[in-house]
Amino acid sequence: xxxxxxxxxxxxxxWQRRWSDARAFEASNTSSKPKFYALVEFPYPSxxxxxxxxxxxxxxxxxxxxxxxxxxxxxLFPMGWDAFGLPTENYAIKHRIHPRIVTERNISxxxxxxxxxxxxxxxxxxxxxxxxxxxxxxxxxxxxxFKHGLAYKAEIPINYCTSCKVGLANEEVVGGACERCGGEVxxxxxxxxxxxxxxxxxxxxxxxxxxxxxxxxxxxxxxWIGRSEGASVDFQLVSSSSxxxxxxxxxxxTRPDTLFGATYxxxxxxxxxxxxxxxxxxNLDEIHSYIDAxxxxxxxxxxxxxxxxxxxxxxxxxxxxxxxxxxxxxxTSDYVLMGYGTGAIMAVPGHDERDWEFAKRFNLPIxxxxxxxxxxxxxxTDVDDGTLVNSGFLDGLRVADAKRVMIDWLSSxxxxxxxxxxxxxxxxxxRQRYWGxxxxxxxxxxxxxxPLPEDQLPLVLPEVDxxxxxxxxxxxxxxxxxxxxxxxxxxxGPAKRETDTMPQWAGSSWYFLRYMDPYNNNQFASKEALDYxxxxxxxxxxxEHTTLHLLYSRFWHRFLYDIGAVPFPEPYAKRTSHGxxxxxxxxxxxxxxxxxxxxxxVIAEFGADTLRMYEMFLGAFDQAIPWSTQGVAGxxxxxxxxxxxxxxxxxxxxxxxxLLADVHGCVKKVSEDIERMKFNTAIASMMTLVNVIYNxxxxxxxxxxxxxxxxxxxxxxITEEIWELQNLGEPIYSRDWPQxxxxxxERDEIEIAIQVGGKVRGRVTLPxxxxxxxxxxxxxxxxxxxxxxxxxxxxxxxxxxxxxVNLVL
RNA sequence: GCCGAAGUGGCGGAAUGGCAGACGCCAGAGACUUAAAAUCUUUUGUCCGAUAGGGCGUGCGGGUUCGAGUCCCGCCUUCGGCACCA
Numbered sequence: 001x002x003x004x005x006x007x008x009x010x011x012x013x014x015w016q017r018r019w020s021d022a023r024a025f026e027a028s029n030t031s032s033k034p035k036f037y038a039l040v041e042f043p044y045p046s047x048x049x050x051x052x053x054x055x056x057x058x059x060x061x062x063x064x065x066x067x068x069x070x071x072x073x074x075x076l077f078p079m080g081w082d083a084f085g086l087p088t089e090n091y092a093i094k095h096r097i098h099p100r101i102v103t104e105r106n107i108s109x110x111x112x113x114x115x116x117x118x119x120x121x122x123x124x125x126x127x128x129x130x131x132x133x134x135x136x137x138x139x140x141x142x143x144x145x146f147k148h149g150l151a152y153k154a155e156i157p158i159n160y161c162t163s164c165k166v167g168l169a170n171e172e173v174v175g176g177a178c179e180r181c182g183g184e185v186x187x188x189x190x191x192x193x194x195x196x197x198x199x200x201x202x203x204x205x206x207x208x209x210x211x212x213x214x215x216x217x218x219x220x221x222x223x224w225i226g227r228s229e230g231a232s233v234d235f236q237l238v239s240s241s242s243x244x245x246x247x248x249x250x251x252x253x254t255r256p257d258t259l260f261g262a263t264y265x266x267x268x269x270x271x272x273x274x275x276x277x278x279x280x281x282x283n284l285d286e287i288h289s290y291i292d293a294x295x296x297x298x299x300x301x302x303x304x305x306x307x308x309x310x311x312x313x314x315x316x317x318x319x320x321x322x323x324x325x326x327x328x329x330x331x332t333s334d335y336v337l338m339g340y341g342t343g344a345i346m347a348v349p350g351h352d353e354r355d356w357e358f359a360k361r362f363n364l365p366i367x368x369x370x371x372x373x374x375x376x377x378x379x380x381t382d383v384d385d386g387t388l389v390n391s392g393f394l395d396g397l398r399v400a401d402a403k404r405v406m407i408d409w410l411s412s413x414x415x416x417x418x419x420x421x422x423x424x425x426x427x428x429x430x431r432q433r434y435w436g437x438x439x440x441x442x443x444x445x446x447x448x449x450x451p452l453p454e455d456q457l458p459l460v461l462p463e464v465d466x467x468x469x470x471x472x473x474x475x476x477x478x479x480x481x482x483x484x485x486x487x488x489x490x491x492x493g494p495a496k497r498e499t500d501t502m503p504q505w506a507g508s509s510w511y512f513l514r515y516m517d518p519y520n521n522n523q524f525a526s527k528e529a530l531d532y533x534x535x536x537x538x539x540x541x542x543x544e545h546t547t548l549h550l551l552y553s554r555f556w557h558r559f560l561y562d563i564g565a566v567p568f569p570e571p572y573a574k575r576t577s578h579g580x581x582x583x584x585x586x587x588x589x590x591x592x593x594x595x596x597x598x599x600x601x602v603i604a605e606f607g608a609d610t611l612r613m614y615e616m617f618l619g620a621f622d623q624a625i626p627w628s629t630q631g632v633a634g635x636x637x638x639x640x641x642x643x644x645x646x647x648x649x650x651x652x653x654x655x656x657x658x659l660l661a662d663v664h665g666c667v668k669k670v671s672e673d674i675e676r677m678k679f680n681t682a683i684a685s686m687m688t689l690v691n692v693i694y695n696x697x698x699x700x701x702x703x704x705x706x707x708x709x710x711x712x713x714x715x716x717x718i719t720e721e722i723w724e725l726q727n728l729g730e731p732i733y734s735r736d737w738p739q740x741x742x743x744x745x746e747r748d749e750i751e752i753a754i755q756v757g758g759k760v761r762g763r764v765t766l767p768x769x770x771x772x773x774x775x776x777x778x779x780x781x782x783x784x785x786x787x788x789x790x791x792x793x794x795x796x797x798x799x800x801x802x803x804x805v806n807l808v809l
Numbered sequence: 810g811c812c813g814a815a816g817u818g819g820c821g822g823a824a825u826g827g828c829a830g831a832c833g834c835c836a837g838a839g840a841c842u843u844a845a846a847a848u849c850u851u852u853u854g855u856c857c858g859a860u861a862g863g864g865c866g867u868g869c870g871g872g873u874u875c876g877a878g879u880c881c882c883g884c885c886u887u888c889g890g891c892a893c894c895a
Binding site: 215222223252253254309333334336337339340346352353355358421422423543546618619623628633634637640644680681683684686687688691694752757758760763795797800803808 | 810811812813814815820821822823824827828831832833834835847848849874875876877888889890891893894895
């Protein structure tokens with residue numbers, strides 16, 4: 001038969017309409033089928049629209065979702081918009097348009113683009129974090145956090161972006177610069193809303209053992225939470241002149257075994273000790289000028305000049321080493337950070353590199369307490385191989401034992417105890433910006449911070465004239481006196497609303513729950529919906545969100561679990577991640593580099609199915625790969641070949657054994673590779689099958705069915721169209737995933753290689769069930785073996801059934 | 810410095826310890842065509858060789874093994890993350 005040309009321009013919109021009309025991909029909250037919840041990170045709808053990187057994770061999960069539907073699952077595969085955020089606000093400021101309008105415009109562009117690629121999202125469940133019916137529940141969750149003491153306001157030094165004029169979470173500071181705009185970040189003292197994620201440090205760590213995340217994701221989260229085991233130790237402070245005892249100074253150390261080697265102490269420049277004892281400190285001027293100098297450094301500068309230690313002694317105050325009983329000096333230096341541990345350390349220069357450098361720089365005594373190195377020339381830090389010396393009752397013990405003995409000794413004297421310390425810090429939750437969720441708190445001069453009653457939610461963003469933050473660093477909402485001035489929900493007296501808004505991470509911390517029940521006006525999701533859908537079965541997203549979104553949403557979710565609002569403790573059963581798509585020049589795609597590929601252009605030239613195929617074929621899914629226009633053309637060529645397979649269709653259904661094995665082998669390969677996210681090799685195997693069909697010049701209708709069903713999740717439009725043209729029945733999306741028959745893959749005999757000393761020297765066809773014993777009897781006489789041996793004596797013959805014959809001559 | 814991933818043709822990349830380079834791109838040859846494009850067939854790691862065949866080949870150096878891209882030891886390089894975290 002003759003076949004008309006493959007025309008994606010015509011068939012793609014046709015099938016997109018059909019799917020939509022048939023509600024083919026809408027999930028049901030009441031289904032007898034097993035459920036499967038597939039999730040991709042919802043995008044920030046920027047003004048630029050989708051770029052070539054977006055479709056990669058979406059197509060991957062679309063392939064999985066479509067396969068699961070064919071496998072008989074009730075699949076929830078939703079999409080939404082993480083639409084609060086700075087770029088929209090900046091655009092609104094520049095062009096004097098309300099961010100709401102910008103957001104709506106961007107969303108409709110993104111939605112249209114996603115639909116043109118043929119993703120099987122359930123559009124009936126779309127969510128938008130900026131819609132009041134959505135952020136009402138973001139505010140509700142915040143109120144629960146507040147009521148449980150996990151949201152608090154604190155005057156703390158924060159990372160402040162001088163360009164965005166907002167406070168940033170530690171996670172948002174990248175190399176000393178603002179994660180979003182690249183602007184300079186300085187430290188500033190400001191009263192900010194904080195979320196106590198640190199209370200969940202251990203829970204978040206333990207939860208990782210219960211979920212199926214890629215190892216690199218788990219290790220990055222563990223790293224970020226940064227648990228370390230050690231001891232807290234109190235050092236008695238005394239007045240240097242009178243010897244009069246002062247308050248004890250508490251430190252955290254991971255090396256309590258080295259306590260006898262602590263020859264001085266160092267406190268952070270911000271440590272309260274300096275103010276507390278200003279009356280007895282004798283060099284206050286010197287100290288203050290040091291504090292002043294170091295506070296002017298940003299965090300970035302502080303670490304940049306890490307090589308050269310600076311510091312000044314705190315004269316007038318001394319500490320007593322509890323192990324030796326000796327008086328040791330107290331110093332202040334910015335290599336000790338106020339934000340970790342207690343902001344003070346015991347310095348053991350013999351066995352800590354930083355302390356060693358500091359001691360050398362300022363001529364402080366270095367004492368060896370663990371043998372094995374030369375502490376005068378460098379710090380000896382090995383903990384596995386060393387014995388305690390110069391340490392009284394610890395002498396002769398190994399480091400690990402000495403730690404235990406010292407902790408026992410300290411706790412029995414009430415001088416210290418074992419302690420676990422985390423690097424994780426509380427989450428700075430305030431933004432001095434307009435385009436975010438208002439924080440539903442009222443500040444009353446009489447009652448303090450009062451939560452808005454829940455029936456007053458959502459607290460809707462008011463209209464303002466100007467979206468710029470004030471020069472004082474206040475949110476633009478602060479200028480809205482009508483809105484700010486309110487009454488206290490508690491006493492009814494005059495009070496002021498909080499004018500900071502929430503960070504972008506708020507709305508994305510729970511959005512997967514809203515998809516389960518997006519129109520519920522009474523709860524963020526009903527108990528039935530939560531019970532039915534449960535954990536997200538498979539969540540794919542970017543590595544860049546591992547310590548931000550992924551950690552934050554696990555924290556919120558675990559909190560919701562603890563207050564009984566959700567029935568399962570971890571949100572995501574499985575988490576995978578994709579590699580970035582780079583520009584053709586191997587660099588990150590960006591407007592400034594001019595290497596951005598717009599999916600619309602690819603669709604216009606080649607079609608959506610080609611775009612999808614190429615995104616899945618270009619390489620290993622978890623690796624960054626440069627875009628190649630020629631590679632795209634190759635995928636289009638493959639689809640053209642699939643289209644022309646129609647000319648080979650025969651009515652005879654008998655298939656030769658060899659071809660049968662190829663077909664079943666392909667079903668197995670594609671089925672298994674999709675589960676492992678080895679999309680490139682799944683496609684390669686389908687290409688091979690099509691090549692075989694071309695060589696045969698014939699394909700049965702049964703084989704065509706199998707081929708189209710396997711290819712359908714990758715290229716859904718063309719496969720449905722051929723299916724329809726060939727009258728193969730109800731559309732593929734309503735059918736079953738093909739099964740493979742292991743029996744069809746079995747062969748009686750197989751050709752294997754003959755190696756001589758590991759080098760291939762011949763081939764031999766043998767029965768597959770030839771046993772080892774039989775082989776050792778028969779093979780030395782086999783002509784193919786004798787020819788490979790080429791007259792030399794066979795000293796040893798290794799036969800691996802179905803694999804190899806190796807001769808040692 | 811620490812944690813993680815990776816290094817294979819001209820290119821993107823395949824290979825449960827068992828035939829390295831599947832599949833695709835690029836390039837070459839042929840068929841079809843007045844011609845070109847498209848399509849179909851075919852060649853394509855590298856060196857020696859007319860062929861048969863052989864040598865060399867998975868970042869580098871060792872090792873284990875009948876057999877190593879794969880496992881072990883020691884390096885080098887690249888990328889991602891963390892970093893004065895006591």
